[in-house]
Amino acid sequence: xxxxxxxxxxxxxxxxxxxxxxxxxxxxxxxxxxxxxxxxxxxxxxxxxxxxxxxxxxxxxxxxxxxxxxxxxxxxxxxxxxxxxxxxxxxxxxxxxxxxxxxxxxxxxxxxxxxxxxxxxxxxxxxxxxxxxxxxxxxxxxxxxxxxxxxxxxxxxxxxxxxxxxxxxxxxxxxxxxxxxxxxxxxxxxxxxxxxxxxxxxxxxxxxxxxxxxxxxxxxxxxxxxxxxxxxxxxxxxxxxxxxxxxxxxxxxxxxxxxxxxxxxxxxxxxxxxxxxxxxxxxxxxxxxxxxxxxxxxxxxxxxxxxxxxxxxxxxxxxxxxxxxxxxxxxxxxxxxxxxxxxxxx
Amino acid sequence: xxxxxxxxxxxxxxxxxxxxxxxxxxxxxxxxxxxxxxxxxxxxxxxxxxxxxxxxxxxxxxxxxxxxxxxxxxxxxxxxxxxxxxxxxxxxxxxxxxxxxxxxxxxxxxxxxxxxxxxxxxxxxxxxxxxxxxxxxxxxxxxxxxxxxxxxxxxxxxxxxxxxxxxxxxxxxxxxxxxxxxxxxxxxxxxxxxxxxxxxxxxxxxxxxxxxxxxxxxxxxxxxxxxxxxxxxxxxxxxxxxxxxxxxxxxxxxxxxxxxxxxxxxxxxxxxxxxxxxxxxxxxxxxxxxxxxxxxxxxxxxxxxxxxxxxxxxxxxxxxxxxxxxxxxxxxxxxxxxxxxxxxxxxxxxxxxxxxxxxxxxxxxxxxxxxxxxxxxxxxxxxxxxxxxxxxxxxxxxxxxxxxxxxxxxxxxxxxxxxxxxxxxxxxxxxxxxxxxxxxxxxxxxxxxxxxxxxxxxxxxxxxxxx
Numbered sequence: 001x002x003x004x005x006x007x008x009x010x011x012x013x014x015x016x017x018x019x020x021x022x023x024x025x026x027x028x029x030x031x032x033x034x035x036x037x038x039x040x041x042x043x044x045x046x047x048x049x050x051x052x053x054x055x056x057x058x059x060x061x062x063x064x065x066x067x068x069x070x071x072x073x074x075x076x077x078x079x080x081x082x083x084x085x086x087x088x089x090x091x092x093x094x095x096x097x098x099x100x101x102x103x104x105x106x107x108x109x110x111x112x113x114x115x116x117x118x119x120x121x122x123x124x125x126x127x128x129x130x131x132x133x134x135x136x137x138x139x140x141x142x143x144x145x146x147x148x149x150x151x152x153x154x155x156x157x158x159x160x161x162x163x164x165x166x167x168x169x170x171x172x173x174x175x176x177x178x179x180x181x182x183x184x185x186x187x188x189x190x191x192x193x194x195x196x197x198x199x200x201x202x203x204x205x206x207x208x209x210x211x212x213x214x215x216x217x218x219x220x221x222x223x224x225x226x227x228x229x230x231x232x233x234x235x236x237x238x239x240x241x242x243x244x245x246x247x248x249x250x251x252x253x254x255x256x257x258x259x260x261x262x263x264x265x266x267x268x269x270x271x272x273x274x275x276x277x278x279x280x281x282x283x284x285x286x287x288x289x290x291x292x293x294x295x296x297x298x299x300x301x302x303x304x305x306x307x308x309x310x311x312x313x314x315x316x317x318x319x320x321x322x323x324x325x326x327x328x329x330x331x332x333x334x335x336x337x338x339x340x341x342x343x344x345x346x
Numbered sequence: 347x348x349x350x351x352x353x354x355x356x357x358x359x360x361x362x363x364x365x366x367x368x369x370x371x372x373x374x375x376x377x378x379x380x381x382x383x384x385x386x387x388x389x390x391x392x393x394x395x396x397x398x399x400x401x402x403x404x405x406x407x408x409x410x411x412x413x414x415x416x417x418x419x420x421x422x423x424x425x426x427x428x429x430x431x432x433x434x435x436x437x438x439x440x441x442x443x444x445x446x447x448x449x450x451x452x453x454x455x456x457x458x459x460x461x462x463x464x465x466x467x468x469x470x471x472x473x474x475x476x477x478x479x480x481x482x483x484x485x486x487x488x489x490x491x492x493x494x495x496x497x498x499x500x501x502x503x504x505x506x507x508x509x510x511x512x513x514x515x516x517x518x519x520x521x522x523x524x525x526x527x528x529x530x531x532x533x534x535x536x537x538x539x540x541x542x543x544x545x546x547x548x549x550x551x552x553x554x555x556x557x558x559x560x561x562x563x564x565x566x567x568x569x570x571x572x573x574x575x576x577x578x579x580x581x582x583x584x585x586x587x588x589x590x591x592x593x594x595x596x597x598x599x600x601x602x603x604x605x606x607x608x609x610x611x612x613x614x615x616x617x618x619x620x621x622x623x624x625x626x627x628x629x630x631x632x633x634x635x636x637x638x639x640x641x642x643x644x645x646x647x648x649x650x651x652x653x654x655x656x657x658x659x660x661x662x663x664x665x666x667x668x669x670x671x672x673x674x675x676x677x678x679x680x681x682x683x684x685x686x687x688x689x690x691x692x693x694x695x696x697x698x699x700x701x702x703x704x705x706x707x708x709x710x711x712x713x714x715x716x717x718x719x720x721x722x723x724x725x726x727x728x729x730x731x732x733x734x735x736x737x738x739x740x741x742x743x744x745x746x747x748x749x750x751x752x753x754x755x756x757x758x759x760x761x762x763x764x765x766x767x768x769x770x771x772x773x774x775x776x777x778x779x780x781x782x783x784x785x786x787x788x789x790x791x792x793x794x795x796x797x798x799x800x801x802x803x804x805x806x807x808x809x810x811x812x813x
Contacts (some may be wrong), residue, residue: 001357002358002359002725003725003728003731003732005362006360006362006728006731006732006734006735007367007731007734007735009362009366009735009738009739010731010734010735010738010739012738013735013738013739013741013742014738014741016736016742016745017741017742017745018747019750020742020748020749021745021764021768022746023749024745024749024751024752024764025761027749027752027753028752028756028761028764031752031756046377100552111382111390113387113438114385114388114389114392115387115388115390115391115392116388116394119392122392144389145384145387145532146392146393146396147389149396150392176395178396178531178532182395196809205752212534230638275535290762299461299463299465302461303461303468331461334459334461335461337461338458338459338460338461341458341459341460341476342458342476345456345458345476345478345481
């Protein structure tokens with residue numbers, strides 16, 4: 001029996017291997033054919049789309065578009081849409097509607113292929129079609145962070161104001177959205193639209209969710225980020241994660257005196273962030289405080305303090321020499337040498 | 347005689363069961379990989395649009411020992427990487443040739459008064475240099491302590507939150523950093539990420555950049571192409587999908603600096619320091635109750651030279667086996683540890699049973715079957731049936747890897763390449779696999795007996811390099 005089983009295993013495995021090889025060859029052939037088809041679509045349609053984009057007036061007569069070629073053209077059309085603004089985009093939208101992109105994209109939203117779904121979402125966003133709102137809202141809640149990110153972008157394009165509550169909900173829940181890209185998207189949509197919803201969101205978040213979102217907020221609007229950071233820092237003065245993140249986004253030099261107390265924080269990240277804040281906002285009068293941080297026991301605090309010292313407004317070589325003379329700590333002096341050499345080599 | 351037959355039957359069942367379970371498991375991993383790949387490839391263009399401009403700064407740590415002839419080319423190739431924010435830290439690990447001199451001349455290095463931070467203890471550092479030509483290039487000159495020690499010195503010097511650690515003689519894809527930081531951007535819990543390493547033999551490389559992909563003419567190197575495809579696309583992608591990846595290749599790995607420092611850095615007293623670090627990260631983070639991910643991207647990110655002679659290959663495989671044993675033994679606390687997830691409950695026992703002990707079973711199985719056949723306890727046809735099962739299952743796994751390759755990046759441009767690789771997956775069963783198992787068994791035996799193992803010299807041919 002065992003020998004029969006061994007033979008059967010060998011036979012099954014051999015057959016499976018032959019089938020897998022055949023599949024590999026077919027997959028290769030399929031991708032080749034797909035690449036060729038894409039090239040043909042681009043060669044035929046790119047000049048036409050460019051003409052539509054560049055010339056106002058009646059659109060040219062369009063060739064027939066087989067359904068199987070539509071995704072390739074949609075990709076090309078999206079790429080062109082990303083590159084243009086204003087009326088040109090509207091002309092391209094008219095062409096897309098006449099080619100049935102809106103209907104096809106809504107169908108593609110249910111595709112099992114992530115790439116196809118994202119293509120559909122991008123297309124519906126470019127078309128700014130309000131009737132796509134509901135299906136895009138559903139995609140916003142997708143477990144795939146890329147799909148949900150693109151859905152957010154599409155919703156912002158259609159109606160930024162209306163999109164904000166849904167996006168804010170997602171922001172509070174998700175950790176996997178590319179925050180900087182999201183910030184760029186909101187800035188493009190007009191930061192004014194996002195200001196109040198973001199402020200409300202940030203001030204209502206659970207403490208654990210605040211630190212990763214603070215730098216993101218500063219990307220959207222540096223002043224708003226700073227205001228919210230100051231408020232959050234005051235509210236959560238004993239939470240080193242929040243204080244550390246807040247110190248990095250504060251841009252108001254008037255609060256520097258208030259920040260000085262964090263030099264005695266037990267958390268090295270807080271002291272390091274404080275050093276960075278001094279470098280960004282400080283002036284010569286803050287040199288003693290920064291020099292104090294240069295004597296810290298943690299290398300990174302000394303390093304950031306050294307960099308901050310060089311950046312203080314009004315700092316020059318004479319001042320640095322004077323400060324060096326007063327530095328009693330050998331590690332602090334070494335660090336000053338280090339950061340000065342580093343700055344000189346840039 | 348009856349007892350002998352019963353024992354033999356039991357042994358046969360044991361071996362067949364082992365092979366079937368092993369291959370079914372690998373096949374399962376390959377299917378997980380296929381599923382993951384389908385999603386990954388579907389979103390790869392969309393992800394690139396989002397992530398291209400988002401780049402975390404990366405420190406590239408490059409340990410170098412006696413690489414006077416090649417170090418300048420390697421560093422120049424790294425400087426060409428398409429990435430905005432990165433620094434290169436070459437660590438001259440007490441080379442006895444003029445590696446440091448070559449670097450000083452080529453990159454106009456000047457001594458730099460670095461306030462060197464000893465976060466991980468290493469052999470003494472003699473000095474640190476900075477390039478006047480390239481502000482993002484520094485060189486650490488230190489006493490010889492081995493690759494792990496040199497990597498730790500680089501880690502002490504690194505400024506950026508994530509660092510790459512690899513071999514000076516590997517060829518990186520120009521966009522490799524863009525790809526490999528993506529898991530760190532997508533999931534802040536990511537602590538390590540590896541990518542697909544390919545064999546550079548047979549390719550054409552100019553100025554550290556792959557110009558043309560091809561298959562090696564050397565049969566040994568060709569056999570390793572299939573092995574690498576199987577290991578990377580099938581195994582590692584599958585393991586990473588369930589957060590059970592225990593190996594990030596020493597040729598290309600990117601790590602979260604602070605996590606590695608907290609875990610103690612690379613261990614200089616083990617042979618496979620790259621694998622040991624990853625297993626230790628799992629153990630350390632599971633013990634801390636921290637949520638984390640060890641990721642893997644299927645993109646080809648790095649090309650490495652495969653040994654082309656038996657002696658070098660034997661030495662490499664023995665080192666790998668010994669490293670595997672050490673990594674698992676030193677971190678045995680991970681096995682079935684609370685909170686260790688797939689890494690501790692699935693990957694660790696799997697690696698012990700089907701990777702560490704596999705040479706024992708494979709060689710033992712062959713010997714027992716051959717003996718039984720020779721002593722008349724087993725018919726010739728039965729012996730053949732077991733061999734056929736073992737071979738066919740192996741070929742099936744290799745062919746699955748070929749399919750994964752076609753589903754992903756179809757790196758090898760010609761259909762002929764695919765057919766050659768299939769042929770190789772058949773031929774590897776006739777001697778190559780057995781030889782590998784024999785070397786690994788020797789290493790296992792040596793490790794159990796506590797024999798010391800010399801590093802050996804990896805003979806490089808570099809015929810693929812065009813100047």
